[in-house]
Amino acid sequence: MKADEFQKAFALACRFLSDSIGCPKIYAEGVDIPDCILDGENCERENQWECWQSYFLDRVSNEQVCRICGCTQESACPGGCWWVEDDLCSSCSENINSQSTS
Ligand SMILES: [Zn+2]
Ligand SMILES: [Zn+2]
Numbered sequence: 001m002k003a004d005e006f007q008k009a010f011a012l013a014c015r016f017l018s019d020s021i022g023c024p025k026i027y028a029e030g031v032d033i034p035d036c037i038l039d040g041e042n043c044e045r046e047n048q049w050e051c052w053q054s055y056f057l058d059r060v061s062n063e064q065v066c067r068i069c070g071c072t073q074e075s076a077c078p079g080g081c082w083w084v085e086d087d088l089c090s091s092c093s094e095n096i097n098s099q100s101t102s
């Protein structure tokens with residue numbers, strides 16, 4: 001998949017989350033979201049997808065996240081996985097290796 005498609009998908013996902021949940025503070029209590037000053041349900045930011053983008057961008061800069069499946073230290077793949085690279089987990093690494101033979 002191309003990088004610009006990923007970016008679009010990210011924007012879409014953030015909009016989807018803001019439409020279905022609202023501000024990320026409703027979902028993740030106590031998180032620090034840059035520019036989201038009010039609490040959760042009271043977030044009156046017009047574009048709450050911006051809260052989601054800030055939330056995710058803040059997370060990826062602060063913790064290890066697999067660049068393919070998005071698993072983290074706290075939420076690993078089913079069956080468990082470990083870091084093969086800084087941003088690639090063992091499950092995804094196996095998938096890449098089995099596909100790249102074509
Ligand atoms: Zn907000
Ligand atoms: Zn992964």
Ligand SMILES: [Zn+2]
Pocket residue numbers: 066069071076077080081082089090091092
């Ligand atoms: Zn994983």
